[in-house]
Amino acid sequence: MAELKKDWILSPEAFRRLLRWLDDGSDSGGERYLEMQRRLTAYFSRKNCLCSDELADETLNRIARKLDEKGTITEVSALHYCYIVAKFVFLENVRSVKPIQTGATELRNSDSATRRAGGVSEIGTEDLREKTFGCLEKCLGQLSANDRELILEYYRGEQRAKIERRAELTTRLGITMNALSIRACRIRNKLEACVDKCIRQT
Amino acid sequence: MPIAEQPESSELLTRYLLGALSQEEAERLDERSIADDEFVLRLDAVENDLVDAFVRGELSGESLERFESVYLSTSRKAEKVEFAKAMLRFQERSAAAAVQQSGAKTPSGARRKASDDHATWSWLAVPRLELQWTFAAATLLMVFASAYLITKNEWLGRRERAAHEREVAAERRATDLERQLSDQRSASASAQKELEELRASVPVTESLKTITVLLLPPTRGAGQIPTVSVTPGTDRVTLRLQLEGDDFPSYQVALREPAVNRIIWSSPRLRARLEGQAKAISVSLSAGLLKQQNYIVELTGIPTRGSKELLTGYVFRVVLK
Numbered sequence: 001m002a003e004l005k006k007d008w009i010l011s012p013e014a015f016r017r018l019l020r021w022l023d024d025g026s027d028s029g030g031e032r033y034l035e036m037q038r039r040l041t042a043y044f045s046r047k048n049c050l051c052s053d054e055l056a057d058e059t060l061n062r063i064a065r066k067l068d069e070k071g072t073i074t075e076v077s078a079l080h081y082c083y084i085v086a087k088f089v090f091l092e093n094v095r096s097v098k099p100i101q102t103g104a105t106e107l108r109n110s111d112s113a114t115r116r117a118g119g120v121s122e123i124g125t126e127d128l129r130e131k132t133f134g135c136l137e138k139c140l141g142q143l144s145a146n147d148r149e150l151i152l153e154y155y156r157g158e159q160r161a162k163i164e165r166r167a168e169l170t171t172r173l174g175i176t177m178n179a180l181s182i183r184a185c186r187i188r189n190k191l192e193a194c195v196d197k198c199i200r201q202t
Numbered sequence: 203m204p205i206a207e208q209p210e211s212s213e214l215l216t217r218y219l220l221g222a223l224s225q226e227e228a229e230r231l232d233e234r235s236i237a238d239d240e241f242v243l244r245l246d247a248v249e250n251d252l253v254d255a256f257v258r259g260e261l262s263g264e265s266l267e268r269f270e271s272v273y274l275s276t277s278r279k280a281e282k283v284e285f286a287k288a289m290l291r292f293q294e295r296s297a298a299a300a301v302q303q304s305g306a307k308t309p310s311g312a313r314r315k316a317s318d319d320h321a322t323w324s325w326l327a328v329p330r331l332e333l334q335w336t337f338a339a340a341t342l343l344m345v346f347a348s349a350y351l352i353t354k355n356e357w358l359g360r361r362e363r364a365a366h367e368r369e370v371a372a373e374r375r376a377t378d379l380e381r382q383l384s385d386q387r388s389a390s391a392s393a394q395k396e397l398e399e400l401r402a403s404v405p406v407t408e409s410l411k412t413i414t415v416l417l418l419p420p421t422r423g424a425g426q427i428p429t430v431s432v433t434p435g436t437d438r439v440t441l442r443l444q445l446e447g448d449d450f451p452s453y454q455v456a457l458r459e460p461a462v463n464r465i466i467w468s469s470p471r472l473r474a475r476l477e478g479q480a481k482a483i484s485v486s487l488s489a490g491l492l493k494q495q496n497y498i499v500e501l502t503g504i505p506t507r508g509s510k511e512l513l514t515g516y517v518f519r520v521v522l523k
Binding site: 026029031043045046050082083086133136140145149152155182184192195 | 233243254272275364421510
């Protein structure tokens with residue numbers, strides 16, 4: 001990658017340019033940026049980086065800096081460019097003398113034994129559990145009646161019963177299984193984001 | 203086979219999430235997890251099912267071990283598990299409430315009632331202290347019963363409101379469809395007239411040679427890939443994409459060459475039209491653009507506000523005759 005200015009700071013103008021570039025001609029009102037941040041965070045998280053949020057921000061900052069210096073990036077699509085930069089950020093993080101952290105090991109040592117001993121219930125505290133449940137009830141209430149019904153039906157039941165219920169849903173809604181799974185997933189993502197926000201606010 | 207042509211199986215995506223793939227395979231999917239909108243949605247769906255399976259105790263053996271040692275290694279994942287647990291708890295409570303409501307109608311409910319009737323009369327024979335306890339229990343029962351009735355009443359009210367909302371939405375949709383049908387009819391009539399005028403003014407020998415192909419919404423699993431045979435002298439190829447639903451005011455269509463993963467053509471904003479029983483979008487391309495290979499037609503929904511959404515991809519094969 002080309003050498004970039006060391007003392008660069010993300011200005012409001014540079015941030016707006018990044019949003020426009022990610023939107024690729026349409027106006028998503030910042031949603032495309034948030035979606036890319038979510039994807040990058042998930043990517044770094046899958047790579048077992050503990051500071052996945054920070055690495056996602058670092059990736060987007062580097063892209064904003066590049067846009068600020070070059071005006072635009074046209075060699076590859078915006079989405080592919082994000083992946084290329086994310087990969088660099090990840091490799092740098094792994095190779096750096098003081099890595100931000102790529103260690104599942106530590107958590108494994110500290111948390112895993114506890115989790116095994118106590119099962120799922122050991123992952124969060126009772127307080128967090130109650131907050132999550134309260135926020136879920138609140139966020140479910142904010143969904144439309146159709147979306148609420150769909151998500152509760154789609155994720156209800158175990159294994160075979162779940163599969164049969166989903167097949168019934170496709171017949172009832174007149175859509176394919178693929179379309180149903182995408183629709184349910186979108187609602188769940190929305191719900192998870194709402195619960196996450198609600199927990200942080202409380 | 204080009205990577206974007208066949209959707210990855212849920213098993214492969216689960217192994218990816220559990221860190222069980224080779225580095226090469228994982229990197230290929232890493233790229234798609236950021237750069238491929240449709241893949242991201244599939245991966246999210248598989249991840250949700252995986253987390254739910256863990257919470258319900260359905261994982262075992264290597265999957266469970268990997269889930270605990272690899273997947274749960276960051277706090278973000280733990281948050282997903284907490285969310286899944288809350289969902290499960292909510293569903294269990296809803297199910298319990300439903301069972302409670304139907305309980306009074308079951309034979310065991312009737313047996314309970316008979317037993318209660320017996321108790322109603324036998325209290326006359328018990329000593330005074332027990333009588334007081336009986337009254338206290340009855341009062342408590344009444345309090346619970348009142349609370350239950352109030353809750354049930356609220357629940358019924360909510361259900362009624364939801365049903366009303368659905369009814370209003372259905373009516374609105376029916377009105378919209380009627381209006382669209384009427385627009386379609388008048389558009390068809392004027393198009394027919396225009397076509398007749400055009401036919402009259404243009405000699406037959408100068409008309410363009412067009413091939414039209416109908417592409418159905420993709421379904422899960424391997425199916426026959428539609429083939430478009432382009433004969434010499436063909437000017438244009440019209441693709442009619444049948445939609446699964448019409449959830450967006452406008453759409454955009456892009457033609458991707460999977461072999462090089464490159465968009466070679468994209469349409470302006472288009473509206474869906476009713477064709478027969480289903481909504482469809484038609485695009486017309488220059489035949490010269492097409493080579494003998496497979497293509498993916500990517501359909502993107504454009505909302506009034508918010509970001510575009512990649513909805514699906516229609517695969518077809520071109521054969522040059």
